[in-house]
Amino acid sequence: MENKVDLRSKIRTVPDFPKKGIMFKDITTLLQDANAFRSSVKQMMSHFDGRRIDKVVSAESRGFILGSAIAYELGAGFVPLRKPGKLPWKKLREEFDTEYSKDAFEIHEDAIKKGETVLIVDDLLATGGTLEAATKLVERLGGNVVGISILIELSFLKGREKLKGYDVFSVVNYDAEE
């Protein structure tokens, strides 16, 4: 039996990072707490209980931390999405807008086989650009997106509007910049 830790209380808000007016949600305080880290992984998986998941896909860098532990616990493979130039083999690319800038992610062409079931995992749902790019990369390879599991949702940024039709689950929500 896992204790359900109050994860919100483990997240540190750092004002004005990376720029003035942003209340940055720092999850290092949560990750370094063994119980909170374990509970985060369990809670992020709970919504998808009983679904077959072949692969977990996460974007660098913070996404890797939660995605990898979830893949491990599910007994799934782990697929990293990386910034351009990092993956060494044949790959696909998707460009997207983030809360702060323009960016792109790449995936290896052999990372997902046609028909495999995929859970996309990230630490944060902000404007949704990263996660929308992740769904596109998975689907271009023929993968079926079972859902998207997020630790922290900033619902005031309305990222879910970019992810219509997907089963999006988040554990901790902030409905204002606080």
Add this chain to the structure above:
Amino acid sequence: MENKVDLRSKIRTVPDFPKKGIMFKDITTLLQDANAFRSSVKQMMSHFDGRRIDKVVSAESRGFILGSAIAYELGAGFVPLRKPGKLPWKKLREEFDTEYSKDAFEIHEDAIKKGETVLIVDDLLATGGTLEAATKLVERLGGNVVGISILIELSFLKGREKLKGYDVFSVVNYDAEE
């Protein structure tokens, strides 16, 4: 009982990446294979069986993938080392030389408490610069390094010489550029 997968056969060598003459060890083929990923985590932990480990420390980005799953399985906290400018709170910095360039990592000042036991995890031991910086950051915070667990060692680069006095364990070794 875990099946002991032949992990070496799951690693893809990509010639001339990121530059001519380097035989890049691509672990994405291993990570996306659920059994190989799981077996990697188990084998990387096996050497440290029975040791108390409070925190697992890994450097971005690939290090996060194995470090996080090992922290989860051990029931330890996870501490990320990040490139300058990424961590939002009070931090320490260590500079180091890599196989390709100069770089630095940072750690939050509250990431490790004095006397906590730490396992450092990375995907690759090349020249040892990254891992030496990791030991310094942990020790500057008063942590005790139980050991260093590595998936792939490139022993011809003699990285262990920078890590004398530490219990360094690697699962797959390459003793020449191959």
